[in-house]
Amino acid sequence: MPFVFGAITLTLVFEAVGLFSTWALVVAGVIQLIIVLFGFYAASALLLKGIYQRHVLPGFGNALFDVLLLGAKSKVSQRKQEGKGTEEEKKKNSKYAEPMALGNMSDVISAAILAFYCFRYMPSFQVGVLWVSINACAQLLASYYAYLRKDVFYSTKFALHATYWLVQSWEEFITSVLLKDANVTSARAAMVGGWFFLVAALIFCVLSLNRDKTELMQNVLFALLTISTLPQISSQVHYTFFGVSCSLYAFFCLYVSFVSLINSIAEKALIPLGVRMVNSVRLQRVLFTLGHCHHPSQALPSSEGGAESHTQLPDSLFYLCNGLAAFSALQISKVDSLQAHLSVPWVLIPGTLMQLYVSRMQVQGGRRFGPTMPCTYAAVWGCWTWLRFAGPMLKITEPSFHGFGAAAVAFLVINAFIIMTAVYSNLLLLILTITMEGILVCFLLFCLHRLLLQLEVAFLVLFAFVCAYGIAASLTNYLFEKMLLPIGSSIIQAGKGNSKADPPVPCPTAPSHITSGLQTIARILEGGGVCGIPSDTVYTLAASCKHPAAIERIYNIKERPLEKPICLTIGNLEQLEAVSPPFSPLLWEFMRNVYPGGIGCIVRKGEWLKKLGVGAAYDYVGTRDSIMIRISDLTVTAHLLDMTGPLAITSANPSGQPDSTHHDMVVTRLGHKLNGVLCDGDSTELVSSTVVICTQIDEGIDVSPFCVSVLTCKPNHLTFLALKFYFSNVVPLEYNIKIQNAGANKWPHHLLLLHI
Numbered sequence: 025m026p027f028v029f030g031a032i033t034l035t036l037v038f039e040a041v042g043l044f045s046t047w048a049l050v051v052a053g054v055i056q057l058i059i060v061l062f063g064f065y066a067a068s069a070l071l072l073k074g075i076y077q078r079h080v081l082p083g084f085g086n087a088l089f090d091v092l093l094l095g096a097k098s099k100v101s102q103r104k105q106e107g108k109g110t111e112e113e114k115k116k117n118s119k120y121a122e123p124m125a126l127g128n129m130s131d132v133i134s135a136a137i138l139a140f141y142c143f144r145y146m147p148s149f150q151v152g153v154l155w156v157s158i159n160a161c162a163q164l165l166a167s168y169y170a171y172l173r174k175d176v177f178y179s180t181k182f183a184l185h186a187t188y189w190l191v192q193s194w195e196e197f198i199t200s201v202l203l204k205d206a207n208v209t210s211a212r213a214a215m216v217g218g219w220f221f222l223v224a225a226l227i228f229c230v231l232s233l234n235r236d237k238t239e240l241m242q243n244v245l246f247a248l249l250t251i252s253t254l255p256q257i258s259s260q261v262h263y264t265f266f267g268v269s270c271s272l273y274a275f276f277c278l279y280v281s282f283v284s285l286i287n288s289i290a291e292k293a294l295i296p297l298g299v300r301m302v303n304s305v306r307l308q309r310v311l312f313t314l315g316h317c318h319h320p321s322q323a324l325p326s327s328e329g330g331a332e333s334h335t336q337l338p339d340s341l342f343y344l345c346n347g348l349a350a351f352s353a354l355q356i357s358k359v360d361s362l363q364a365h366l367s368v369p370w371v372l373i374p375g376t377l378m379q380l381y382v383s384r385m386q387v388q389g390g391r392r393f394g395p396t397m398p399c400t401y402a403a404v405w406g407c408w409t410w411l412r413f414a415g416p417m418l419k420i421t422e423p424s425f426h427g428f429g430a431a432a433v434a435f436l437v438i439n440a441f442i443i444m445t446a447v448y449s450n451l452l453l454l455i456l457t458i459t460m461e462g463i464l465v466c467f468l469l470f471c472l473h474r475l476l477l478q479l480e481v482a483f484l485v486l487f488a489f490v491c492a493y494g495i496a497a498s499l500t501n502y503l504f505e506k507m508l509l510p511i512g513s514s515i516i517q518a519g520k521g522n523s524k525a526d527p528p529v530p531c532p533t534a535p536s537h538i539t540s541g542l543q544t545i546a547r548i549l550e551g552g553g554v555c556g557i558p559s560d561t562v563y564t565l566a567a568s569c570k571h572p573a574a575i576e577r578i579y580n581i582k583e584r585p586l587e588k589p590i591c592l593t594i595g596n597l598e599q600l601e602a603v604s605p606p607f608s609p610l611l612w613e614f615m616r617n618v619y620p621g622g623i624g625c626i627v628r629k630g631e632w633l634k635k636l637g638v639g640a641a642y643d644y645v646g647t648r649d650s651i652m653i654r655i656s657d658l659t660v661t662a663h664l665l666d667m668t669g670p671l672a673i674t675s676a677n678p679s680g681q682p683d684s685t686h687h688d689m690v691v692t693r694l695g696h697k698l699n700g701v702l703c704d705g706d707s708t709e710l711v712s713s714t715v716v717i718c719t720q721i722d723e724g725i726d727v728s729p730f731c732v733s734v735l736t737c738k739p740n741h742l743t744f745l746a747l748k749f750y751f752s753n754v755v756p757l758e759y760n761i762k763i764q765n766a767g768a769n770k771w772p773h774h775l776l777l778l779h780i
Contacts, residue, residue: 028066031059122173125285127166127182128242128277133159134189135249135274141196142267148200149193156193160186164381171338171385176502177231180340180495183381184224185246187348187374191217192253194369203365211362212255217352217370220488221250224344227496231503234307237298242280245273304504311500312508338385339498342398345382346456347491349375349405350463350484353412355477364413371413375405400438401460407431408467429471436464451512452494459487530695533687536660536704545702546667553699554578556676556690557664559593560657561622561709562683563676563690565698566593568668569641575672576644581697584679590672591624591652592638592645595665600653603635611718618716620657622709626650626717637669645672650719660704675712685710 035055041048069081134156141152167182199208225247232240252262252269283295352370359367379402383395411420411428439461446454466480497509532548534541536558545555552571556563565581567574569592579586594600597619607615607627615625629651633642645651654673656662665671676684676694684690687703695701 028059028062031055031062035059122284122288123166123169123182124178125281125288127163127170127178127185128281128284130159130163130166130182131185131277132274132281134163134185134193135270135277138189138192138196139267139270139274142263142270148204149196150201153193153197156189160190160193163189168381168385176340176499180344180499181228181243183341183378184221184228184344187345187378188221188250190373190377191369194373195366198365198369203362206362208362208366209259211360211366212259214356214363215255215352215366215370216354217348217367218250218254220348220351220492222247222254223492224348224495225250227492227499231499233302234300234304236300238280238283239297240301242276245269245276249273308504308506308508311504312506314509338382340495340502341385342379342382343456343491343494343498345374345379345398346401346405347488347495349379349408350491351488353405353408354481354484354488355412356481357477359413361416364416367413368409371405372409376402376409379405397442397457400435400442404435404460404464404467407435412470425471425473429468432464432468432471436461436468439464447515449514451515452490452497453511454515456487456490456494459483459490463487529691531691531698532700533691533703534700536702541702542660542664542667545700546664548700549574549668549671554581554697556684556687556694556698556701557661557671557673558658558687558702558704558707559654559661559673559713560620561713562685562707562711563687564593564673565676565694566671566673569638569645569670569672572641572644575641578672578674581694582674582677582679584674589646589652590644590674591654592633592670593654593656593661593665593673594636594670595655595662596620597655599636599670603632605630605632614718619655620662621655622657622713624652624654624713624715626652626715626719628719641672652715654713658704658708660702664702683707683710683712 035052038048038052038055042052065081065083069079069084072080073084137152137155137159140146141149146152163182163186167179167186170177170179170182225243228243229240229247232243249266249269252265257265283297286294287297349371352367352374379398383398383402386395386398407428410418411425439457443454443457443461446457462483463480466475466483469475470480493509494511497511500509501507501511532544534544536542545557548555549566549568550570552568552574554565554567554574554577557566558564565578567578569575575590578584578590597615600615601612605627611627618625627650629642629646629649633651638645676690678693681693684693685707686705687701690698690701
């Protein structure tokens, strides 16, 4: 892969030089042939690997620079502190990869292309607009992945950047291709849409004050970028200022892309990002004071209930698209032909195209409005652009005006129903929909040639102002899970007076974030009950080792075959060290490097288990000769184990069904059989823990040829890191290490054999 990417880089360099000299194109062609040869070699190597189940041709072994090994050396506490630095990180869905590197790299490419154009490297932007448009699609993909991860900050940020690059690139395309010989200076000076981009960029600057310095600096540079493209800047300064800003932003984003990619792979901050500028609590207090200036003595709200019932993930992007389209549609005076040409991308891209992307997100989220609002408003701004800006170019005649008038009446009726629905949502959305009704009235008056321009300007400005506040409020409230910036309660409470009572919960539930919740579950376990509790992987069923009958109940609850053993979990490794099991020094070192974490070690049983607190449950956990020990890397579970002592656990799912990744799944599927569930929201992982069979490891430290079994439900890098770390300290350099698949199709999990 390094050779392939290096060859691609050289190809791009020589193709750029080829614009001035033909010999460079010949060199680029030769390098491209080399890339083709590498492709054939890679295909052949992988084909042979599939046939012989081993690497026959070299080139696909260990990486030249293994970032994962560097990541494995950090202590777990340090990894937790660096990997979960922000408060909202716990909400992320780790099923999806981090999209930061893709989003930042897209910024690099778009900024670099526009920088070359600003410095007159290419005379027109006819080809550049295609590059930037395709790149913006990749950035939207990063935004959508951030949305799937429930990361509202990066989801909105990457969508904002993609919109900005699309608008700027298509404006330059119109200027350099369609209006090639025209003087657009006065037409650009009459446009005001760029100021809304600046407002949105400043909102991100404020909200990144409690993040690392790298994130803050990137948002500040993007704000500088939006300043450089303000239409009121003279044309003599515009392209130089814009080109310099794009260059600075591209170089910085290239560094951020490298850092985010390395840190994402290593799962730790190998390259530091800097400390926070402002404490999170202090920033929340400032934002809360600004939002409640009429009640300055009001206390800061708690995060219980949060903003979840009022603010949803796509809201900020919905407000962004509509606000930008409305502000760009402002016309202080009658629009000339040049301004009409330039205004098309400013209204059409955010108002219609990006709002269709918001509709897709709304469908994914299953909202009350669903895609109705964004789809309707996307059609409104599309018709607005078609008639108001593209109309003179398309030579729309009087009969067509009547057709647009009929469309305006239809939009008025549809928006009236949306207003009635917004009454049940929040005050901010209600104001927005009412203002849109006024804008639609102005659109109808334009079709009838009765428009009062000042009235339209007033409605558009009010609409844009509401959207700007909506961006700040929805982002702030969702990020901090508190109603810091008020959006107003609903005018009418849905179902009030005739609402049916919620169905009773089949078993007691207790929240994990308060001490009384842990104490409740601990009392149930101490009394011989079986409870669902969270772990650092998926939810588990737990029973106290003081009550063997409760452990037997787990088999009945899960309908689990009796030949499948149940493992043991303890609070920390110090409890294991205190009873002095007869483990070898190397096994102890291995455990110190994987505990606490998502690995379970199978070791031989002994009398030391009774000293650990297993007692009467000795014959009910593990097999007759061995037992699996788990030490969960979750604070809630560790505190619970401090109250109860060792617990017998197994995954909280009916036997043969998928694991439970949320406490609601445990309550729904097994609640009628349980005595309680400790509610901790989404689980950290989507599959259960990785199992390492350590019984042969512990038989001695002789490095004569032997085999170690590794049983894993999820063949992830953590398994291989653990083995690499352990055997790198045991095996001399002259020995070879080989990992072999031991009949994965015959086992319910993936069994790997590591031969030395």
